[in-house]
Amino acid sequence: MKVIAVLPLCVTLICQGYSTGAKSCKDRCGEKYNSQNECHCNSKCTQYKNCCSDYTDLCDNAGAGGGSVITDAEIKGISETLYTLDSNKASASQLNIDPQALVPNSQTNSQTDLSSRPFFRYLDETSLFSRPTYSALLALLDNYHRMTGQAEDISPQQLVEQETFIKETMSNTKLGRELFAFFYNKGLYASEEEFLQDLKMMWFGLYSRSNNKNDSSGFEHVFAGEVKGGKVSGFHNWIQFYLLEKKGQLNYYSHSFNGPWTTYPDVLGMQFIWDGYFKQLGSAVIGSSPEFDFAIYSLCYITRPGKQCRLSLGGNQLNIQTYTWDKSFYGDGKKFIASAYPATP
Numbered sequence: 295m296k297v298i299a300v301l302p303l304c305v306t307l308i309c310q311g312y313s314t315g316a317k318s319c320k321d322r323c324g325e326k327y328n329s330q331n332e333c334h335c336n337s338k339c340t341q342y343k344n345c346c347s348d349y350t351d352l353c354d355n356a357g358a359g360g361g362s363v364i365t366d367a368e369i370k371g372i373s374e375t376l377y378t379l380d381s382n383k384a385s386a387s388q389l390n391i392d393p394q395a396l397v398p399n400s401q402t403n404s405q406t407d408l409s410s411r412p413f414f415r416y417l418d419e420t421s422l423f424s425r426p427t428y429s430a431l432l433a434l435l436d437n438y439h440r441m442t443g444q445a446e447d448i449s450p451q452q453l454v455e456q457e458t459f460i461k462e463t464m465s466n467t468k469l470g471r472e473l474f475a476f477f478y479n480k481g482l483y484a485s486e487e488e489f490l491q492d493l494k495m496m497w498f499g500l501y502s503r504s505n506n507k508n509d510s511s512g513f514e515h516v517f518a519g520e521v522k523g524g525k526v527s528g529f530h531n532w533i534q535f536y537l538l539e540k541k542g543q544l545n546y547y548s549h550s551f552n553g554p555w556t557t558y559p560d561v562l563g564m565q566f567i568w569d570g571y572f573k574q575l576g577s578a579v580i581g582s583s584p585e586f587d588f589a590i591y592s593l594c595y596i597t598r599p600g601k602q603c604r605l606s607l608g609g610n611q612l613n614i615q616t617y618t619w620d621k622s623f624y625g626d627g628k629k630f631i632a633s634a635y636p637a638t639p
Contacts, residue, residue: 338627373605379469382583388418395548413546430459431584443504463585512631526573530635551638563638591634613637
């Protein structure tokens with residue numbers, strides 16, 4: 295009788311525990327595939343449409359490698375730290391801009407040149423461009439064909455330049471090391487090597503936006519800019535903007551947003567023409583270091599992929615919008631970066 299009385303209770307508890315575990319992602323985010331489970335909680339479940347019903351709530355915020363859930367408050371906290379650590383940002387004596395015409399959102403597509411002068415008045419190239427992270431970025435910006443539909447042919451030298459950029463921005467700056475420490479402590483990456491390799495793939499891995507050619511990457515789209523369908527696509531980096539304006543290849547028209555920051559980095563939403571191709575709203579962080587841009591976009595993509603990510607910079611909120619590339623994958627079903635940029639009102 296004792297066996298009969300205890301055994302059903304034990305079996306019942308086991309069954310209840312198993313059922314809860316199999317139908318929920320609680321404590322299961324990032325786990326390996328198990329065919330015995332009724333639903334799943336790894337990075338491929340969205341691809342195979344077999345996620346548990348609470349996957350989005352519990353695991354979408356757990357980052358690329360699973361790990362613990364990262365709250366909005368934690369994201370704001372680490373972004374403030376990164377903002378403070380951006381020692382390579384431009385100072386007021388190194389950078390002077392002239393935003394000129396401010397237009398309402400209803401007029402951003404008018405394609406009217408309302409500015410009589412260049413956006414950039416002055417930049418101390420000697421001081422800024424000699425710094426390792428700036429030099430590493432400059433080496434990458436001329437590696438791409440801006441027209442989608444034209445395959446990118448990445449040379450061995452360009453692969454070295456990619457490695458150098460990641461190393462200089464993430465390994466050789468206190469800002470980059472702080473970002474890795476944040477992810478490591480949250481269980482998203484087991485080593486710096488894993489973190490850097492994931493950054494390389496999500497940012498520099500090639501995929502096709504047009505004509506089934508490997509014509510694009512997250513880095514090209516965000517930092518260098520592209521042309522698709524007769525319009526500028528991407529292009530959210532102030533240094534690329536400066537270089538092209540200096541060469542006479544970019545004509546600044548107006549801006550529709552200017553953030554609350556009174557020192558660099560600042561955030562603007564701009565209208566401009568790039569060699570005959572119009573950009574209705576190109577938002578960018580202005581005056582920030584390459585490592586800062588790379589860090590905040592990576593932070594938001596890893597923690598809030600395909601969503602808006604709320605940062606705090608000097609006490610002011612900045613939302614970053616990221617998009618995932620859903621047509622091809624790398625690694626264990628991971629998605630490339632499609633875009634990342636400041637979300638302006």
